[in-house]
Amino acid sequence: MFKYEKKLEYPVNITKKNLEMAKYILTGLGGSAGELAAATRYYIQSFSMPDERGKALLIDIATEELAHVEIISTMFRQLVKDATPEELKSYNLGDYYTEHGKGVYPVNASGMPFTATYIQSTGNPVVDLAEDMAAEEKARASYESLIDLTDNPEILNPLLFLRQREVVHYNRFKELYEDYKNKYKL
Amino acid sequence: MLFDNGFDVDLYMKNISNLKNNDYLYNNDNSNKIVSDKIGLQKGNMFKDEYLSYKGISPDIIEAKTEKDALMLKIYETCFAITDLGLYLDLHPNDSYMYEVYQNYVSNFEKCKDMFEKNYGPINNTFVDSSNYEWIKNPWPWDKDGGTKYV
Numbered sequence: 567m568f569k570y571e572k573k574l575e576y577p578v579n580i581t582k583k584n585l586e587m588a589k590y591i592l593t594g595l596g597g598s599a600g601e602l603a604a605a606t607r608y609y610i611q612s613f614s615m616p617d618e619r620g621k622a623l624l625i626d627i628a629t630e631e632l633a634h635v636e637i638i639s640t641m642f643r644q645l646v647k648d649a650t651p652e653e654l655k656s657y658n659l660g661d662y663y664t665e666h667g668k669g670v671y672p673v674n675a676s677g678m679p680f681t682a683t684y685i686q687s688t689g690n691p692v693v694d695l696a697e698d699m700a701a702e703e704k705a706r707a708s709y710e711s712l713i714d715l716t717d718n719p720e721i722l723n724p725l726l727f728l729r730q731r732e733v734v735h736y737n738r739f740k741e742l743y744e745d746y747k748n749k750y751k752l
Numbered sequence: 753m754l755f756d757n758g759f760d761v762d763l764y765m766k767n768i769s770n771l772k773n774n775d776y777l778y779n780n781d782n783s784n785k786i787v788s789d790k791i792g793l794q795k796g797n798m799f800k801d802e803y804l805s806y807k808g809i810s811p812d813i814i815e816a817k818t819e820k821d822a823l824m825l826k827i828y829e830t831c832f833a834i835t836d837l838g839l840y841l842d843l844h845p846n847d848s849y850m851y852e853v854y855q856n857y858v859s860n861f862e863k864c865k866d867m868f869e870k871n872y873g874p875i876n877n878t879f880v881d882s883s884n885y886e887w888i889k890n891p892w893p894w895d896k897d898g899g900t901k902y903v
């Protein structure tokens with residue numbers, strides 16, 4: 567089971583609203599390579615991992631990805647909290663406001679809602695790990711685009727942290743992938 | 753007030769650490785592979801050769817401004833070391849050096865969490881050392897003062 571710890575994984579303290587970045591950052595939550603997809607993907611895949619190392623790694627990374635869902639949601643919320651509906655409208659968040667107010671909802675940067683087609687679970691651990699490696703690289707690329715779009719350190723620092731975590735996750739998945747590829751010939 | 757002015761959380765950690773072999777842990781060939789928990793949290797990884805900077809942008813050092821935040825920051829740092837070393841140990845459970853470093857961070861994390869909870873309220877809902885149910889109290893982590901107001 568999961569138990570909540572009343573803290574974030576990395577501090578977020580955004581003091582000024584920024585509706586442009588708020589709209590873009592939503593992809594980190596609800597995009598195809600976003601954190602919600604990551605957490606769900608690794609969580610469901612952990613059930614078909616063949617050995618102790620795989621089960622542990624997948625459930626531990628899934629758990630960390632939930633902490634990333636929390637970081638991105640916190641960032642979005644702090645970026646829009648003080649905005650008026652008028653301001654949201656002028657930054658192309660009028661559609662979002664209509665459906666979700668200033669609540670947190672998983673969509674990508676162009677407003678497309680999260681879908682289960684973003685996640686895969688084939689029952690084959692080698693295939694799943696190849697999927698996971700690709701997902702981590704896509705997430706890294708998407709954080710790099712977000713980093714290119716801002717120079718505000720309050721937004722930049724958590725994004726740099728999240729990007730580096732994708733690098734680390736990719737390395738762990740790759741190591742396990744190569745190991746399984748040799749071991750199970752799947 | 754919990755601490756005298758000028759409280760140094762790192763010094764505190766050094767004093768409460770009950771591991772005899774701290775010097776060994778942080779001064780040998782293996783220890784060159786990893787960074788401190790403070791740098792680890794700042795950069796997002798504990799393993800030196802795994803850090804991949806993007807366009808040379810360096811994340812800011814996280815500094816605490818109050819005693820409460822210093823203690824919370826130490827919780828963040830030790831918790832991060834546990835997370836990152838934990839992923840490594842998932843694949844290398846027999847690396848006894850890394851496991852020792854891991855145990856050291858777990859011990860420090862527990863102590864800091866304990867001290868924080870006793871003075872400022874629960875981090876886990878199993879903390880019940882108070883006359884009323886404090887779990888629900890603001891701030892929650894996504895609130896602007898959610899125990900993270902030190903960047």
Ligand SMILES: [Fe+2]
Nearest residue numbers: 604731732735
């Ligand atoms: Fe990840």
